[in-house]
Amino acid sequence: MNLKKVITFLSLIVITLCAIAGCSFFSPTVEPSIKPIASTSAIPPVKQENIQLTVSAAASLKDALGEITPLYSKAQSNIALRNNFGSSGDLQQQIINGAPVDIFISAAAKQMDELQKKDLIIADTRRDLLSNRLVLIVPADKDDAKELKDLTSASIARIAIGDPRSVPAGQYAEQVLTKLELLQDVQSKLVLVNNVRQVLQFVESGNAQAGIVYATDAKTSTKVKVVQVIDAKLHKPIVYPIAVLQKSANPTSAKSYLEFLSSEPAKTIFEKHGFSPL
Structure with missing residues (x-):
């Protein structure tokens, strides 16, 4: 047997043995296990945190803020605004006593000054938001x-006037009557009430023959009429300061709302109700 035949014979033997043993000349390729990526539509959307802001504001702001609140809530759906209206003095006392308030809007600087002295407001958020006028009203008929x-x-x-001890409108009214040297003559006639809206109610109902209120309050009623716009020189300037409280649970959101109150849409509403934005 020549060499070529020997090599061919040996090759056949090797191939036959490998086939019997089930061996392979190549390592098998292992396909990696690939898991499909879950569709992003199955991932629940990240929800914005729901936030509630409590705004304590002078009673004279009730109608204007009542219109501004839903406008802001529409733009910031995760923020719920809770308005708490009353006399500025009563609201100031509530804050001092620990009431959970995020934003305070007073009808005079005095109440805000007192809170600032006690370090209860974030000082650099304080600003004068609005001004107003004082008027003399009587029943419409x-x-x-x-x-x-x-x-x-x-x-x-x-x-009827607001109680000067806690109601800024009453403090302004007292200043006017003092300046005109009328206070002593009318002292026994004065009915002191808890806020400026109650002054309006007393005159509307005829329980008082006259009252001193803000021009913005008189504008809300058809049951009274303005007989005199009071000279601003007879009293201290009527300004409405606003500030975020130190203990606000959501100071960033509170500052955002404060900025919104100085925006053009908010100014338009304030002007509609008789205020002068500052």
Whole structure:
């Protein structure tokens, strides 16, 4: 047997043995286990945190903020605004006593000053938001008074004003009556009430023949009429300061709302209700 035949014979033997043993000349390729990526539509969306802001504001702001609140909530659906209205003095006292408030809007600087002295507001958020005017009102169907000096008349039995101890509108009214040297003459006629809206109610119902309120409050009622716009020189400037409280649970959101109150849409609403944005 020549060499070529020997090599061929041996090759056949090797191939036959490998086939019997089931061996392979190549390592098998192992396919990696690939898991499909889950569809992003199956991943629940990240929800924004729901936030509630409590805004304590002077009673005279009730109508304007009542219109602004839903406008802001529509733009910031995760933020719920809770408005707490009252006299600025009462609201100030609530804050001092620990009421959970995020934003305070006073109808005078005095109450805000007191809170700032106690370090209860974030000082660099404080600003003067609005101004207002003081007016003399009487029932719409009466003409017992046409100006402030008529308050001494016998036909005027009761004059409603806010309690000067806690109501800025009452403090301004007292300043006016003092400046005109009328306070002593009308002192016994004064009915002191808890907030400026109650002054309006007393005159509307006829329980008072006259009252001193903000122009913005008089504008809300058809049951009273303005007989005199009071000279601003007779009282301290009427300004509405605003600030975020130190103990606000959501100061960033509170600052955002504060900024919104100075925006053009908010200014338009304030002007509609008789305020002058600053």
